[in-house]
Structure formats: structure tokens, C-alpha cells
Amino acid sequence: MSAHRIANGGRVDRAATVNFTFDGKAYRGHVGDSLASALLANGVVLMGRSFKYHRPRGLLGAGAEEPNALVSVDRGAGRFTPNLRATAVELYEGLNARSQNRWPSLQTDFGAINDRLGMFFPAGFYNKTFMWPRSFWEKLYEPAIRGMAGLGDAPADADPDVYDATYAHCDVLIVGAGPAGIDAALAASASKKKVFLLDEQDELGGGALADPLLWPWLAESLKDLAKLPNVTLLPRTTAFGYYHDNFIGAVERLTEHLPDPGHSAREKLWRIRAGEVVLAQGAIERPLVFEGNDVPGVMLASAARTYLHRFGVAVGSNVALMAVHDSGWRDVFALARAGVGVAAIIDLRETVDRALMDEARELGLRVILGSAVFGVSGRHAVKGIAVARADGALQQKIACDALLMAGGWTPSVHLWSHSLGKLDWSEEWGAYLPGTPNENVRCVGACGGKWGFGKGLNIGALPTPRDPAKIKAFVDFQNDVTAKDIALAVREGMKSVEHIKRYTTNGMATDQGKTSNLNALQLASSALDRPVQAIGLTTFRPPYTPQTFGALAGHAKDALFQPTRKSPIDPWADAHGAVFELVAQWRRARYFPKTGEDMHAAVARECLAVRENVGIFDASTLGKIEVVGPDAAEFLNRMYTNPWKQLEPGRCRYGLLLREDGFITDDGVSARMAPDRFHLTTTTGGAARVLNMMEDYLQTEWPDLNVWLTSTTEQWAVIALQGPKARDVIAPLVEGIDLSSEAFPHMAVREGSICGMPTRLFRVSFTGELGFEINVPAAYGKHVWEQVWAAGQAHGITPYGTEAMHVLRAEKGFIIVGQDTDGTVTPYDAGLDWAVGKKKPDFVGKRSLARPDIVASGRKQLVGLFTDDLGEVLVEGAQIVADPNQPVPMTMIGHVTSSYWSATLGRSIAMALVQGGFDLLGQKLYVPMAGATIGVTVVRPMFYDPEGSRLNG
């Protein structure tokens, strides 16, 4: 019998039995167990296979540092979580866990052949071997390596769980509820401060949980804290990252420990801003580096004490200790007192503290000083150890069923490092300790180096009588990095720890080197013959321990992933069968198919309806800005390319907006409602950007202007009515506006009412037809739409979507900013010279229109294209060449920006940006596509009614 539950002791509830399975086999544990302690109690020491060599592995530790015992927990469809540390999985009734990284089973793993081939897998093996030929990488090397390696399986199903999230603010945030953290909480709470105390474990207490002498104090303290209204206790909460200005990310596990998670949130993301942060994260014991240090049953001495005192589990019946530090002796004394057999205490030091020697003698323990373990027998569990003096003399074998390692302590400075606090090397600890802080933060207890674990040696690897080049002495257990890998990295020229890390992958697995970093540093220091401080320290980065994507996303999944903006008229479109598309965050009706229609047929029908009768279109998403103040016209005159000061109230104008570099950034039709009031429109996607840009100029360049900007995008619902019968439809609905062509010409605006609602009625057209845009307050948009729809029935009114809108405007050669322009197109390139006020002394972007590159020849210019084959619709984005027979790679002179089937014209039409395009009218160009080259002729981008005769119906 090796690992087993002892008769008495521990904090588990022995009266409460919990059934669980591991790799399909049923076991029993107790309430209060971790999966790790429960498996140990059942005598299970083999818990995983290593990453590279597939070596059998058992528990190294008892807490967050555990590198070996990674398991997957399956909670049903979509609830599969890989890479959980068995030490951090709370036992619950029905827990279904399995080991990872093995096939077909944990006991018999074919991948273990890698271990025998270890000589072929040195550090940098992947980098060196799988280089050429390149095609082999994708097809052969990568799939094979990914199949063999990897930690756990990625979940394949959608995550059915929901997650909670919040921001929180406190005066003092304490991370770690061990004795130091609890003391800090008690002290801070006395001052009425708002205090958060969080700890990653299910039970608060940290190291005190493994020290029965502290249990009365712990119970009393937690009782006191729980009573205080200004203290929030958060067990099962991991602070995973420490960001600027005392902003801490933490994840609270809410249902992971429950047999039935129900419908409540699985985890909660805490985004905490703290006045002061107190880090009390304790320290992690260091393993020792020697051959066989990864055999299941070789573990940290402190972990053995935790299993004993917290869980009532003995890790073996006959344990040995390999120590270079005092603390391990006390752990073994605790085991001996609990009745666990102790085979021997081996310490590399020739002398140790008198008190330790005395206590060992009292307990009748065998002590071997000045010696080291150099081998471990047993493959799936420790059977014995080989020991020799440091010089290799006096070799002997000792039978034991567990070997404890006491290599000294590494303060957990992870979060301190996230906060960019300085670290100072401590010779006493053989580790880095917190130095100068970068935030309002302090470290207390062991993580601040303020804890008495005793004395010890700082060494890289234990001495061995064997050839160090022929043994596997593990440094990073999770990534299978050995001492000789570090030596090899140094021999091959890696001098910085950052390079050694990347070459060997030491510290790069999910445990982030919690148990390996310092040993790797010591080994590199020896190999380079430079002090540890001269080698540097790799940067700790969030997360402290792995977190689920679900927790990090918080509420932001499914419908809450991001807002889907809908216009007031969207419900009508939905009810009338619209197919939608997303434009920025807006959901817009793309087309309205009738039964049996595909998009092509629906769009053709919608276009013809607008040209022949009348179409109705939801234009509510257009950006709108109300520009008000005595200097409104002056401001617009400075912003837009064309003149605005002479525009009469009641009239509209097309505005073209450039960035200061001369390139088109937005456009839209705007109206002067009054001498000091304009109603601007912008593109749907450009609304926020344009308002920001205008605010910028107004606030910082021309703060003297008396004019203000207000977004009115969502104030107005906009119903576009386009087609020869548009006026007939609205005539009976409109009051207070003379709709006649003479009284209300194209590019005019009137205020009145429609269907009893106040309206700003625009006479504008983005289709080339007689058209109106009816602006009504958003809450009444759907009502007015329905009234117009009803009135239009007699006139063949047809709803159309964005796709038909695109075709109709393209037939007229109207550009869409962002589709026919791409941030490198000037008004001249787009053929919009007419919209540039030549006599204006200045406007945003004007000076740039005279820059050498802008006036040079050979710029890409917007032209129309006709395909040779009328039915051929070019692909948007397709490249254009002058000579289709030139060798590949061809010289591309432009690309297609817009391309549609025009039902009106009975042929395809396209717009394109082509080098020197204006000089190529009538010329033949080519669009090479897979399988065929399409011939096109360059034309003016004005395909329909160039005289504009249809605007008047």
C-alpha cells in the first residue's frame, strides 16, 4: 500500500462520500477533497503523460503550480474542459475526469516511444528538423506533431454555459487568503475601508489549511471577516492579471464544484479597480533536478504535508526526502508524527541546523547528509532511489514508495511582475523578491520574502555520478525540458534567458514555469558561468493560471456579443420577409424576396419597380448631424469641398468631405433648414467618424466659431420613396407642403406634416428617379411607413433593399464612399471635380489636392466597365490588366469596385479604379479570372439617363 487515506485528520468531511470517475473507473472521495487528493487516497499516483516524451507523470504539487496532473473534465455536451489541474478540481458527486495526452490509455501509451527516442528530441528539435521542404510542413510535419503533442483536446461543441461579469471598486484588494492575506484584511477592515479578499482555492486559508495549529485562528479570523459589511470574501476567485492603475482581472468559479450547475452562470469575470493592492500569494516550493525526478510519487515535500494535513492523505507508506532546504525536514517530521513510514532524509548539505538533527533523532529517522539522489526506480510509481555522496562515493539503494523534494522556495511574484514592479535577486532565498513597486501595491507574507521557511542551498541540478549528458533530469515538467536541454541551448549560443526560454520552451506551457523558472536560471547561470542576476528573468505575463474564454468574454456572447442596431422600420421588414445584411452594426434589409425568388431575381424586380413605378426604402441608418449656430454655413464651408454660404434655406446640396490629406472620407446630401441650421447626412458607416472629425476641427482648430453639432441619426426615421409615381403616393398624405415641381424642386427640403406627423421632407434622389426622403421622428417611423405603404398599393409600390439601392445608384454612377473609394481616392480621381469649389481659398484637404503625388499622372481613376459578354457580372475586387498575354505575375493596373446586373439596361455594369482611366475611354482591358479572361471596355461611369431627365418624374 502506498498513497492512502490515513485514519484521522484532515479537513475533509469523512461522513460525506462523493462518487467520481477517472478514466472511466469509479472511485470514492469525500466532500472537501480535490480530485488530486481523492485519487491519491485511492492509491492512484499515475495521473498524466508528459507533453513531449509521453512519460508517466504523477502529482508534483498540491496547488496552482501543478504541472503534471492535467485532466479533462466532461460535464456533458459542450461542457468539456481540458487542461485542468487535478489539484484545483474540487470533487463533486458524479465528477467525470480523464487523463490527457495518452493513447490508447494512461497505462499503455504508444506515444511513449518518444521517450525511448529522446536522443532525437533535443532542445530546438522542432526548429531544426522540420524546416524543409516547406510544403512538408503544412501537409506532414505540423499535423503529425499536433497529433502527438498538445495538451488536452480543444472542445468541439458550442459552449452552452453563460458567464457573469462586473466591474468593481474597492479601497484595498488583497490577493491570497493565507495567514498574511487574512491579517492584511483584518487590519484594513478596521479602518472602514472597502476591502476585497480573494483566493483561488475553494477554502480560504492558504498555507494555514495545511497547519492544524493555525486552524482555530483561521476559523476565528474568517468568522470576524464574514461579519464585516465592508469586507467582501471571494473564494474560488483567481486574480489572473494585474493591469495599469491597479486594475485587476479576476475570475470567480461559480458552478464548477457543483454536481448540477443548473442555469446559473458558470464563472464571473471581476474587473476590479483598487485603491491599494496587497499581494499575499505565498511562495511555491522548488523541485530538485536529478534523474528520475518525474517518476510518479516524486513530489514537493510541502505538497505531501498539504495532502496529509488538509486532506488526510499519506502520499506513501515509506517516504524518503531529498532536501537542500530546511523546510522539507519539517514536512517529513509531520508525516512521521502522523504515522507515515520514513525511509530516509537525504540532504546535500554536510551540516544542517542542530534542532532539525535532534528532531530527526527523536523520531528515529535515518539521515544521510552530504548526499544526493541520482536515480529513481519504478516507471509508473516510485519503488526506490539511488543515493550517493556529492563526489559519487558511497552509492546505495534505498527502498521507498514516495520521494519528497525540498529545493527551497520561490515567492509568487507573478502579479507583482504584471504590475511592472521591480524584482531584486535575493541570495538568501535563491529567488527574486519584490523590490520597488510601480503601482500602489505591497507584498506581504511569503510572496514578499517575509516568511521563515528556514535556510537552504541554491543549486541548479543535484550532483550525479552518471554522465549528465545521458540522463533526463527534468526542469520544466510540463514542457519536458531537461537540464541537458538548457546546457545544449547555452552551448548553441543562447545567452539571454529570453532566448533560452524560446529555444527550450522552458516556462512556456500552461503553468508558465511556476516550478521551473528558477531552476532553469540556476542551470543557465552555471553553464554560462555568470551570476543569475546577469542572465535576466523572463517576463511574467497574464494570465497567472489559464482561464476560460467564456469567463474572459463575460456577458459578451450570442446576442450580447455586440449590439445589432435596428431601425424603427426593421420590424416591418422582418414581417415582410426581408433578407438582412449587417452594415457596420446596423442590420439592414438587403432585399425582399417573393416566394421562389433568389437574390438576383428579387433585386432585378425591385430595381425595375423603382424605375417604372415607385419603390420604398428604409434609409433611417444614414448618419445625420444637426449643425446649428450663426457660423453654421461658415463651418460647413470650411469642412466640405464645395461652397455652402450661398445655399438658400430650403435647399439641399451634395457635400464631399475630405481628410486633410485630400482623400475622400465621406459624402452626403445636406439641407439648410434655416439661416443658422443645417441638416447634414453622412454615410451609414461614417456617422460617428464624421461627427468626431467635425468636432475635432470645431473644438481645436476653430473654437471661435459659434456653431454646434448634434447627432440626430436616431432622432429621425427616413423613408425613401423613389420612382416616377413617388409624388402620387405621398400627395394625399402630406399637409402644408406644395409638392409641385415648381414649388418643391429637386434638391429642396420642406417642413410640414405627413400622416399627421411632423416631417422634414427632402426632395432628393439616389436613384436618378423622382424621389423623396421622408424624415419623421423615429417613434413614428413605422407608422408613417405603413401609411405610405398602404397609399402606395394603388401605384404598385415595392419595398427594396440595400442591394437594389446599390444597383440603382451605380446605374447613375453615384459612388459609395468606402466601396468605390478606399482612402486613397481624391475628388479628381473619382470624377467629382464639379463638387470642388475652385474659388474657395481653403477647405479641409484643399492644400493636399496640389501635392506632387496628387497632381501627377498615372493615378487610379474611377471609370465604368462594360463586359464584352452582356451577361457576365464581374467579381468586385477583381484585378484589371492591359495585356492578358503578359507573363505572370502580371502588371495590374486597377480593380473592380462595384459590379452588378442591371435589369434596367439588360446587361452588366461595373465601376473600377484604373490607372489613368480617364484617358482610356473606349479602350479594351482585361480581367483575368481563374479559368477565363474577361474582356471589358472602359466607359464613363454613367450608365442610365445621363441627362437627368427622369428626376422630375
Added chain:
Amino acid sequence: MVDLATRTAPVPAEPAEFPGVSIALGVPLARWSLRARDAKALAKAVGHKVPTKIGGTEGGMACLGPDEWLLRLPEGATISMGEGLPLSVVDISERAITLVLEGPRAIDVLQSGAPRDLSKFAVGEARRTIYETVEMVLIREGEERWAVDVWRSFAPYLREALVTAASHLR
């Protein structure tokens, strides 16, 4: 006045009730965005008191920026549009809807996605701020009563997010 039956709102009219908090659609309001350099001149033009400290409120008038105010009045109210004056009055009555959160846990629901420390948000204070990615004007109308003005198209998302947060309250 227009017929109420013709109005539509982007979120359900029925309040969502949870232990400690209810989330309800507020009544329709008349809203104006007011801009001016001179608060006194603005007060005179629109006939309402104008608070001058950002975050302050006075009646239905909230100061959102150094030259920006939001005036919220009962539906149907009218004010002078300030024609020709060096100021800006814009009707934004229908740009936003109001969500009213009431109850002792309302602050927790709002804090779930608002990065600002709401425990420092005084009764009577009003500010433009953000909930996750959605901008809002937050008004603390009472110790346990908050009004959230949010643009119409963002309202369904914001309501859903607040309801989700409320459903997770423990």
C-alpha cells in the same frame, strides 16, 4: 400631440422584475440637446435654469459638458429654438429612450458593465458614460432609482445586457 398608438419603442413596455431591481421602459419625453458658451444666455433663451457644473442637474436640465446640456421634459413640452442666437437647440426627443432601474440592486446591475465607480455617483448627478461598448446618459434620480437615456438602436442590447446582469444577481 400625436396619437400614442402610433408610437413604437425598440424595447418591450413590460418591466423586467428581479429580486432587488426592476428594469422598465420610461415614459416618452421631450428632449433637447442644448449648446452654448454662455449658460446665462442659454437659460434666458430657453426659460429654464441651467446648472454650470458638469454632472449637475437642475429640474430636467443636466449639464453634460462645458457647453452642453440635456433638457428632459414631459412629452409635449416646448421651448424656444433660439433662432439667430449664438446657441444651439436641437430636438432629440426620439433619439433615445429611457430605461429606469429601480431597487437596491440597481447599482450592481449598472456596475456590471459600467467601468465608472457608481458608488461615487451622487443622487441628482447626470453624466454621459458607457456600459460595455454602449454610450448612455446616466442619471441618478434617487438613492435606488437610476434613469438611463440610450440611443434607440442600442436600447435592445443595453436592456438585454442589464436584464442578463440582473438575472445573475446573487
Added chain:
Amino acid sequence: MILIHCPYCEQTLPELEFAYAGEAHIARPADPSALSDEEWEKYLFIRANPRGRHNERWRHVHGCGRFFNAVRDTATDNFELTYKAGEPRK
């Protein structure tokens, strides 16, 4: 997530309410047409991009809406101070 002090609101608030707006104190020339191509290029494209102390613009876009200036250390992300638009370089 950094905290930024808005000189208009006189509050120190989470970064999420703010938007970065480029280097500060680059005034648009009063008469761009008077500038040579080289001068205009400098105004348009050439920025200091220092490692360390940087005068830059931010906008309290989800707050009071104002553009303001800040001195931030680009290496540490620490804000030294913020000040109102129009005030001299600090």
C-alpha cells in the same frame, strides 16, 4: 485599463470613456496655400513619436465630449498631467 483625468469634468476616469487623438500642438496652418509642399508634408505626416514624454490629444468621447491634451510617457503609459485644449504646451 488606465485611468485618465479629464480636465473639463475634473474627474479621473477609466480609459474606456476616452479616445486617443494623436500628437498635440500641431495647429492647422492659418493659410495652407501659403505653405510649400515640404512644409505641408511636415504638417500632415511628420510626428515626434518619442519614447518617453509625449504631448498628445485625447477626447472624453463618452463623457463631456471635449478634446484635451495630456503628457504621457509612451514607455510606461503613465500620465504626467492633462490640460485643456488651447492651453500652452506643458
